[in-house]
Amino acid sequence: MHLRRSRWTCHDACVGNPTAANGSAAHAVSGPIRVAVVDDQELFRRGLTMLLGIEPGIEVVGEAGDGVEGVELAVKTAPDVVLLDVRMPKKSGIEACVAIKESVPTTKIIMLTVSDEEADLYEAVKSGASGYLLKDSSIEEVAQGIRVVADGQSLISPSMAAKLIEEFKTxxxxxxxxxxxxxxxxxxxxxxxxxxxxxxxxxxxxxxxxxxxxxxxxxxxxxxxxxxxxxxxxxxxxxxxxxxxxx
Structure with missing residues (x-):
């Protein structure tokens, strides 16, 4: 599992620095933010589910091991946020993102992946993803990202921000x-x-x-x-x- 703990904060990654006045991102969702985790790596998925389960204000409502199951889970549970891997069997994360946004438009999508390729980032944004984080992010970064995206903001990890800007320029x-x-x-x-x-x-x-x-x-x-x-x-x-x- 690559998730780590770190002092790096969402302030550095969030598009538009969407932090609340008290320094933490507020969210418009009433009650805990309901999250679904979709990843074909079982150890990573289970570990992430466990760690998010102890984060304040976050409730994991389900997990899935491929893109098809991920879409079915989103339709069934209508989560506030779905964490999606890019590369998965049966249906890719990008394809799942499109299907989820069509079926449950209120659900926000964060791509959580090892891929730092500009093409994947660009396709994720075009497909309706609100965030893009790499799997070497800390659990604090992922949890803060969930809160920010649930509030209607967007975020990408700092290492991907420059690539997205360059894509815009070209x-x-x-x-x-x-x-x-x-x-x-x-x-x-x-x-x-x-x-x-x-x-x-x-x-x-x-x-x-x-x-x-x-x-x-x-x-x-x-x-x-x-x-x-x-x-x-x-x-x-x-x-x-x-x-x-x-x-």
Missing amino acids: MSAPERATGPALKLTERELEVLRLVAKGLSNRDVAGQLAISENTVKNHVRNILEKLQLHSRMEAVMYAVRAKLVELD
Whole structure:
């Protein structure tokens, strides 16, 4: 098992630094965050389930050993967050991610994998994953990631962040925003630009002098209008549409 304990905090990995005022990520889920663990390595899966079971505010509602079972488990239990390995038998983690988002759209997905390949990260984001962590993360990192993603934020491990930004930079976007982007209000476009620059909801609220709840509502409306699944997808859209330039 690769999960370790570490002093590294989610502050370093979270897109937009989504930490609450007390230093820990808040979550909008009432009661404990319900989590499903899907991984074909039994020892890793069982160990992760056991360690998450003693984390405050987290309840593991089930585990599965392949992508097909993972989708069935998600449909049956409707968890708040699913931890998915990328490479699994019967149905890959990416395929399972797509199926889960279609069947249980309120469920958030974190890919927890040994793969640090840009292609897997990019496909995970496109498929609706809200987070991407490597299996050498500590249990504290995984638990904090669960809390952050349950709160509607996105995160990736620091080692993958630069790769995702580079992927954004190399996207070809010959035309300015057209189509769905035109459905956004001026305020929604402002929020999208700031989110794409990596600001948290709290920071966006401060920049625009509006409440954090108002920002959350704007983000939700943006995702609905653009038919996207996550903030990271919204960032990708903003870059492709040249709504924001990444340095």
